[in-house]
Amino acid sequence: MKNFTFYILFAFLLFSVLSCEKEYQRPRKYEIDLFKNEKKDSNQAYVMSEDEAYGISDMVVASSDISVTDSSSGRGKAIYIYSINSGDLLFSKRDSVISYPYRFLSNQRLNLKKEKNDSVYVFLEKLKGYKSIAEMKQIKYQWLKGAPVYLLDNAKK
8 A cells, every 4th residue: 555655655756856847938929020130041142133244333233144254163163254245335434335245254154044145134243353354364354242133124125
C-alpha cells in the first residue's frame, strides 16, 4: 500500500510540474510590423526605376542594334564589351553627338532580347577604372550599375 501511495504521489507531483509550464502565446492581431518599409531581403540587388536611372546616368541611348563585341570571365570579374551599331542619343551630359559603332563596358551580361524593332534604353555612366581596356578599345562609358534593361516606349519618345 505504501508503494501504491508513493506512485500516486509521484505521478501527481510529475503531472503538476509539467502542467504548470505554459508558454505565453501572443495573439496575431497585436502583431505590428515596425519595419514594413525596409527592404525584406538584403541579398537582392537594388534595381532602379526608369526615371531614377535616367536622372543618374551620364548618357542615355535608345537602340535596337546592340551586340556583345568581347567578353572576359576567366579571371577576376566578368567583363562584357557591347557595341551599339545604330541608335538615338536621348540624353548626354558631355557628348552631344556620338559616332557609331559605339562601345561600352558592363560588369554583367545584359538581357538584350533579339526581337524585331525592339529598342531598349542604354543607361551609361563615365568609365571608372579599366584604364588599359579603355585605351585599347576606345571606351569612355560603362553600364550604369543597378539600371535594368527597359524597352523603349514609343509613346514617350
